[in-house]
Amino acid sequence: MHPSSVHLVWFRNDLRVTDNKALFNACQDKQAQVHALFTVTPEQWKTHNMALSCQAFIHNALLDLSISLAKLNIPLTIVISDTYSNAADKVAEYCQQHQATALFFNHQYALNEQRRDEKVTELLKNKTTVYAYHDNVFIPPGNVVTQQGEMYKVFTPFRNAFLRLFFSQNNASLPIPEIRTHQKAVSPLKAPLFSLENTSLPSFISTEEEALKRLKQFCYESVPHYAKWRDIPAVDGTSRLSPYLSIGLLSIRQCFNRLYQTEPDFLENNTSGAFVWFNELIWREFYQHLIVANPNLCKHIAFQLWTEKINWRNNQDEFNAWTQGATGFPIIDAAMRQLNQTGWMHNRLRMLTASFLIKDLLIDWRWGERYFMSQLIDGDFASNNGGWQWAASTGTDAVPYFRIFNPTTQGRKFDPDGEFIRHWLPELANVPNRYIHTPHEWAAKTNNSLDYPLPIVDHAKARIRAIESYEEAKK
Structure with missing residues (x-):
């Protein structure tokens, strides 16, 4: 009997089971055994000045993710390593121990993250196939460029070029993968997953369900007034979805699709609340593309x-x-x-x-x-x-x-x-x-x-x- 494939999904800033390209593609082979992994890198987080509230938010999101994955019979393993470079070694080790035939992950664009991914790809060469996806942006960096093939330096022309490409591609959200009926049942993880210096609860509930609920509420209740309210700090007029987007409890495609469902003609009216909010998502995209085009930004060097x-x-x-x-x-x-x-x-x-x-x-x-x-x-x-x-x-x-x-x-x-x-x-x-x-x-x-x-x-x-x-x- 042919030994079945083992697919490893390496989660990073995409802590959700819905509309997750790496997870969805890893589950396409109905016969494969699918495993999930998350690497905690306390030293790297310190170097990157990651807020303690953000670490606690990730911790709680991982507990929620392990529940969602357990429902699909996919086990989640948490590996602690100091740095990104060290994390690459640990992922390669995991692949060898479990004889993983393929590794799936979604790209991150900052310099240290890219180097980590290059290292793991090199370590797994000729042993494990690596599949990487552009999941955290609408359009892969390097594709929205001037006629000379260069990255835009000004936002508005970038946005115009972005919108032209955006509508020529498929922006649908992917569904939750099917339950792996041939995999044995697993239990969700128990807290604590890693040590937290700050035990006070973050001011945001870190579950995928909460993220989608907030998105829906924002699109129906606040978007019509967004253009006016978003500048008034005393009013709860902004989406407050940024924490969910930054660790991937929510995908940008889910944001667009919910917005489009609520106001299908928002792109015709660039003063509408919906367009003004979508414009903010394009700014986010602009900055992601920029750090790929100018790696010096990741070294805290000024653009000018x-x-x-x-x-x-x-x-x-x-x-x-x-x-x-x-x-x-x-x-x-x-x-x-x-x-x-x-x-x-x-x-x-x-x-x-x-x-x-x-x-x-x-x-x-x-x-x-x-x-x-x-x-x-x-x-x-x-x-x-x-x-x-x-x-x-x-x-x-x-x-x-x-x-x-x-x-x-x-x-x-x-x-x-x-x-x-x-x-x-x-x-x-x-x-x-x-x-x-x-x-x-x-x-x-x-x-x-x-x-x-x-x-x-x-x-x-x-x-x-x-x-x-x-x-x-x-x-």
Whole structure:
């Protein structure tokens, strides 16, 4: 009798059983024995500044995944190794021990991840066939290019080219694979799967079911108002799906298909909430493609090389005040406290806090990029790096260096009554709406004492200083 094939599915940032290309393809051979594996790499996570909330989120998602896989009779093994390079060795070892005939995984695009995958492919050469899929993006990186065959440096032409290709391909979601009736029953894994420094529960429920429920709710309830609401931090107007997308409890195709089902003609109207949200998914795609086209981004090198000459001030006390939400600028401080307490920050506020650190305090954007990664439950290297370089005017299609957000007027614009500010800064509860963005002005006028720091910088002077520093570097 011919020994049956053994297919190993290596899960990474795709922790779901629905619409998972690697898993679906591994299950196509009805006779094959299918195994699943996840490698935990604590040292690598530390090097990449992965937030503890994100590690806990992954941990809980793996417990859920093991339940879903157990229903299909697919066993999930958790392997702990320090680094990615070490993880490649462990995967190759597993393949040898279980005589795996094929390894299936979905591509990740950052540099260390690509090197890990090249290593495992090399180790398995002539022994195990390796199948890799582009599952985390709509279109494989390297395909949305200019007529000269180069990666776009500006978003809008990228989006136009992307949309042309997008509709010429199949964007359907794949179903859950069938139960492997010939495989013996397995039990789901029990916690803890690996040691967690932070035992407090993440603010997001990490199950595939929750991800799909939130997506459906968002598309039906919030998408019609998304264009208007998404900039108002006091309103729950954004999708809050980024944590689910970053570890793959949700696929981008599921996002598109649910959106399309809800509003089939959204592409004809680029001011509709649905189009504005889909545009955000294309930005995510843009940044994924960019790190493949420019591996230097993964080494924290600026896209605009002249900006490497900027003379940063890098004042440690000011940086600490920023991280703690103690800058004396209410909208900035409220945003930083939201991040520190929930592991998530409203998108508009990500831009404002980043701009404040870089332009007002003249602190190297890499300091902020690292800090965000260490706190964000949805930390995704490509999007985080892209966002920080955008704010720093060092990236592709970035905000011009002389356009500098004024934190006070931005606060008035997006949180006019200070509802968001009061929620995160209870010490400003009694400040009237008129003064909520300049509380010390009110305290001085009314002889009230405030337990809130004075602004650590004069925005008008800081703005001039920033512009001069950039112009000096540009020479």
